[in-house]
Amino acid sequence: MGEISRRRALAGIGLAATSAGCVGRVQNIAGREGPSQLELTIRTTPADEDPHAVRIARSLAENLDAVGVDARVDTLGGADLRRAVLLNHDFDLYVDQFAGVLPFDPDALYALVHSQFAAETGRQNPFGFTDLGVDDRLDAQRTATPAERTDVVAALQRTLCEQQPFTVVGFPDALAAVRADTFVGWETNPPLSALGLLALDRVVGAPGDGGDGKGDSETGSDGNEGSDAPDDPDGGLIDDSLDDSLKDSFDDPLEDTPIDGSDDGPITLQLATTDERITENWNPIAAEYRRHGTFTSLLYDRLAVRDGGTVIPWLARDWERTDPGVYRVTLRDARWHDGEPLTADDVAFTYAFLRDTSMGNAETAVPTPQYRGRSSVVESATAVDDATVRLTVGDAGRAAVERALQLPILPEHVWRERTGAATIAGFDLDAETTAAIVATNDDPVGSGPLRFVESTPGESVTFERNPDHFLDRLDPDANGSSAPTTDPANRIPDAYRNKPAFDRLAVEVVGSDVAAVERVANGYADGTASNLGPDAVPRIARESGTRLVSTRSAAFYYVGYNARRAPLSNPRFRGIVASLVDKSRLVDDAFAGYARAASSPLAASPAWVPEELRWDEERERDPVYPFRGDDGEVDVGAVRDALRDAGYRFAGTGELLARDP
Amino acid sequence: MTPLLSVVSRVLLRVTAMCAVAGVAVVGPRRLYAAAGNLIPYVREARTEFATLLVVLLVSAFGRDTLQTVSEVAGLRLTGTIYAMEGGFVAWIQSTFASPRLTLFFSSVYVFGYTFLLVFPFIAYAALPESTTLKRVVVAYGLNYAIGLVVYTTVLAYGPRNVMPDAVTPLLYTFEPTYQTLVAEVNENTNVFPSLHTSLSVTVALFAVRTREEYPGWTAIACPLAAAVVVATMYLGIHWLTDVVGGTLLAVGCVSLSSRFVEPDGADGEGDGNASPPGDAPSSPRHEEDPTR
Numbered sequence: 032m033g034e035i036s037r038r039r040a041l042a043g044i045g046l047a048a049t050s051a052g053c054v055g056r057v058q059n060i061a062g063r064e065g066p067s068q069l070e071l072t073i074r075t076t077p078a079d080e081d082p083h084a085v086r087i088a089r090s091l092a093e094n095l096d097a098v099g100v101d102a103r104v105d106t107l108g109g110a111d112l113r114r115a116v117l118l119n120h121d122f123d124l125y126v127d128q129f130a131g132v133l134p135f136d137p138d139a140l141y142a143l144v145h146s147q148f149a150a151e152t153g154r155q156n157p158f159g160f161t162d163l164g165v166d167d168r169l170d171a172q173r174t175a176t177p178a179e180r181t182d183v184v185a186a187l188q189r190t191l192c193e194q195q196p197f198t199v200v201g202f203p204d205a206l207a208a209v210r211a212d213t214f215v216g217w218e219t220n221p222p223l224s225a226l227g228l229l230a231l232d233r234v235v236g237a238p239g240d241g242g243d244g245k246g247d248s249e250t251g252s253d254g255n256e257g258s259d260a261p262d263d264p265d266g267g268l269i270d271d272s273l274d275d276s277l278k279d280s281f282d283d284p285l286e287d288t289p290i291d292g293s294d295d296g297p298i299t300l301q302l303a304t305t306d307e308r309i310t311e312n313w314n315p316i317a318a319e320y321r322r323h324g325t326f327t328s329l330l331y332d333r334l335a336v337r338d339g340g341t342v343i344p345w346l347a348r349d350w351e352r353t354d355p356g357v358y359r360v361t362l363r364d365a366r367w368h369d370g371e372p373l374t375a376d377d378v379a380f381t382y383a384f385l386r387d388t389s390m391g392n393a394e395t396a397v398p399t400p401q402y403r404g405r406s407s408v409v410e411s412a413t414a415v416d417d418a419t420v421r422l423t424v425g426d427a428g429r430a431a432v433e434r435a436l437q438l439p440i441l442p443e444h445v446w447r448e449r450t451g452a453a454t455i456a457g458f459d460l461d462a463e464t465t466a467a468i469v470a471t472n473d474d475p476v477g478s479g480p481l482r483f484v485e486s487t488p489g490e491s492v493t494f495e496r497n498p499d500h501f502l503d504r505l506d507p508d509a510n511g512s513s514a515p516t517t518d519p520a521n522r523i524p525d526a527y528r529n530k531p532a533f534d535r536l537a538v539e540v541v542g543s544d545v546a547a548v549e550r551v552a553n554g555y556a557d558g559t560a561s562n563l564g565p566d567a568v569p570r571i572a573r574e575s576g577t578r579l580v581s582t583r584s585a586a587f588y589y590v591g592y593n594a595r596r597a598p599l600s601n602p603r604f605r606g607i608v609a610s611l612v613d614k615s616r617l618v619d620d621a622f623a624g625y626a627r628a629a630s631s632p633l634a635a636s637p638a639w640v641p642e643e644l645r646w647d648e649e650r651e652r653d654p655v656y657p658f659r660g661d662d663g664e665v666d667v668g669a670v671r672d673a674l675r676d677a678g679y680r681f682a683g684t685g686e687l688l689a690r691d692p
Numbered sequence: 693m694t695p696l697l698s699v700v701s702r703v704l705l706r707v708t709a710m711c712a713v714a715g716v717a718v719v720g721p722r723r724l725y726a727a728a729g730n731l732i733p734y735v736r737e738a739r740t741e742f743a744t745l746l747v748v749l750l751v752s753a754f755g756r757d758t759l760q761t762v763s764e765v766a767g768l769r770l771t772g773t774i775y776a777m778e779g780g781f782v783a784w785i786q787s788t789f790a791s792p793r794l795t796l797f798f799s800s801v802y803v804f805g806y807t808f809l810l811v812f813p814f815i816a817y818a819a820l821p822e823s824t825t826l827k828r829v830v831v832a833y834g835l836n837y838a839i840g841l842v843v844y845t846t847v848l849a850y851g852p853r854n855v856m857p858d859a860v861t862p863l864l865y866t867f868e869p870t871y872q873t874l875v876a877e878v879n880e881n882t883n884v885f886p887s888l889h890t891s892l893s894v895t896v897a898l899f900a901v902r903t904r905e906e907y908p909g910w911t912a913i914a915c916p917l918a919a920a921v922v923v924a925t926m927y928l929g930i931h932w933l934t935d936v937v938g939g940t941l942l943a944v945g946c947v948s949l950s951s952r953f954v955e956p957d958g959a960d961g962e963g964d965g966n967a968s969p970p971g972d973a974p975s976s977p978r979h980e981e982d983p984t985r
Binding site: 072082089090103104106107108488542543546566620 | 771773776854859
């Protein structure tokens with residue numbers, strides 16, 4: 032605004048000026064665009080959907096404001112945010128959670144920051160980050176020998192931590208409020224993972240128990256339980272003692288009577304979530320609708336799955352390297368949910384399809400908006416016979432190949448019809464979008480242990496056990512017996528044999544994390560399936576019959592920068608923004624202590640992280656870009672000096688100036 | 693669904709009790725008896741108004757999901773703008789005034805007080821000798837919902853509790869999470885501007901001021917109660933100050949429009965709309981205007 036009025040004023044002077052020299056000078060001045068205060072918008076999800084992300088965004092916005100940036104927080108609903116960020120690249124900064132609950136291999140960074148994906152839409156490189164050194168190292172770690180790989184990955188992390196395409200904030204614990212009266216075993220895996228749900232056991236003697244429940248399988252929990260919940264988060268606004276007495280008068284005499292486990296009906300695992308996307312869309316490749324892919328992983332089997340530290344054969348019976356760069360994968364006997372047989376042709380189709388969802392129909396390939404790193408490993412896939420597939424993987428090492436085996440296998444007879452261009456009312460929308468990518472995939476046909484039953488968008492979705500699944504056909508005791516362990520079928524761990532332990536899985540959408548905990552406490556749900564914030568966690572300890580389970584998670588929170596936009600294109604500027612993220616304070620406030628601050632995205636797999644990139648526990652600070660300030664207060668002077676050193680300028684009143692893009 | 697039923701029955705129980713007490717105290721048994729007699733003829737007279745309100749409510753109930761989708765695709769995303777405009781005003785209210793007793797008070801006001809405020813005018817104004825006020829209230833409610841729905845679709849914004857959860861506690865839901873189930877049934881969390889709690893409460897208060905001659909007791913109840921609802925929307929962290937200002941403007945507009953749409957009844961009170969209006973209203977050739985205009 033300021034510059035327009037100035038230009039108008041100067042235009043007036045220009046008209047009044049008579050001498051040619053003066054006109055020229057006025058033109059020189061008026062023709063320049065004046066600088067104005069830098070505006071940055073941080074996009075994220077609202078607190079109802081994710082209690083942590085908006086707290087991180089707000090804290091960063093306040094610190095940016097303090098140093099002279101006009102920073103704003105803009106909240107968008109789940110699918111809306113991902114559409115803006117991942118698909119349209121319409122953002123300055125955003126705060127989100129990485130989609131991977133279990134510890135991941137460094138190859139996961141390939142899709143995230145490789146410059147070859149900067150022009151694509153989807154989860155692959157949403158930052159538009161490009162760095163030749165990073166590309167080289169990403170390629171090198173795929174082909175390196177295990178010994179070299181550690182060094183390559185260390186060098187990769189050093190560059191990423193310095194360049195900051197995104198700022199890792201911390202690794203939250205996967206928290207869930209659960210009841211143990213029908214199901215146990217919540218601590219075996221992160222409860223938000225597909226294998227975590229499969230590992231659950233039915234309580235012996237629980238309503239409808241058929242007698243095959245394995246009872247107490249509460250094995251190795253590395254988490255803390257219940258009672259150590261931190262202090263009251265509402266800052267004493269709701270005094271607990273007063274609360275109870277007052278609430279008694281506030282509550283109605285009509286007692287809530289949960290409809291728990293009615294006698295002979297199907298055994299239902301009931302979950303409460305704040306994320307409504309699973310009730311609206313079941314497309315495993317729709318990046319904007321998927322979070323960790325927990326439920327779609329139960330609908331769509333993968334050739335292999337990662338169980339703890341090892342990769343175990345799943346839909347694949349086994350695989351072996353037959354020649355350099357060639358793998359032969361044999362499949363289990365399986366059927367799709369619609370009764371069609373699952374063959375090697377489906378697997379070959381899936382690998383071709385994920386690389387180009389148009390299957391050659393479009394002028395250029397239209398890759399999927401997620402799984403891009405993994406699908407890029409497999410150069411070609413060919414069906415040898417009905418149950419054997421040959422994968423050509425070039426120079427890729429074992430880790431990259433094992434990741435490539437963990438892709439959802441899709442039925443060719445369903446997805447082949449979706450390879451045309453996406454249309455609305457018969458009109459082509461855009462040549463780079465196929466029907467497959469925008470499909471809601473109603474009534475999904477997979478081969479997984481669960482199949483779809485019904486849903487009410489925004490409210491609930493129900494799945495049921497697939498009686499035809501191979502887990503059901505496994506001999507429950509094979510591992511305990513003397514059967515030779517060379518039989519690959521025996522490599523399925525006991526925890527998943529003859530599972531799931533429920534007939535139905537019902538997911539209900541609730542308004543907030545607090546409401547989700549309340550559903551569990553009142554007996555309407557067995558567990559929560561979305562993140563729990565500092566308002567919700569302390570409630571769990573207060574409610575009887577409800578426990579907090581906590582497992583470590585690799586799904587770090589991060590601040591993403593749009594490197595396509597100045598000044599976020601400047602790594603120096605990103606580094607200074609990173610030093611405004613007060614990680615240790617955020618761990619205390621936004622995560623109520625249930626998180627670990629970190630610098631490297633691989634911090635959940637510490638073996639990969641070089642010493643100098645580990646979080647400085649002693650001084651509670653980031654080893655690369657420590658928070659510039661003390662006790663939550665930004666050291667404004669120091670930050671401004673750093674910005675001035677990087678070439679930025681300030682108005683006399685303290686605003687950070689920027690040229691309009 | 694059972695938790696929802698229990699909340700709804702709780703609200704029904706309380707509000708019925710409040711209406712019964714207020715009915716006897718404010719309207720009086722004699723006039724209440726008259727109201728029962730007026731019921732059928734008034735509903736018949738105001739059938740256009742009631743039908744319109746019903747249509748608006750049905751559209752609001754069944755079209756909400758569709759309109760929400762339209763809003764997500766084409767709506768103006770104003771959360772950041774509103775926050776930048778008013779900053780931490782709501783956070784200031786909470787940090788300055790919040791206490792357990794006030795939280796209990798404002799939660800009750802927000803749920804029970806508000807519902808009572810909306811329901812009681814039907815009883816009180818049905819007991820009046822002519823149906824004009826009742827019709828106007830019905831029209832004003834309809835306008836509030838209709839305009840509110842249009843603005844909700846145009847503007848996509850989240851409330852303060854969703855943007856600054858560190859500074860604004862969602863006190864209502866933290867206090868009594870089951871209410872979130874109830875509120876989620878009737879509203880989306882992106883529908884904060886304008887505040888319909890504010891606009892409808894202020895609407896009722898404005899009518900209460902107009903009928904202070906007939907029901908001085910109701911004026912004395914409605915005005916403070918409406919003010920409390922307005923403060924509650926902010927105290928509980930649900931609405932921005934901007935929403936409250938928008939809601940108040942909406943209320944003033946709807947009340948004055950309702951007076952223009954609904955002409956006073958004739959002195960015969962039969963409501964066929966042919967009698968000449970009494971002197972207190974601007975004379976106009978229009979009778980029995982279609983309130984949807």
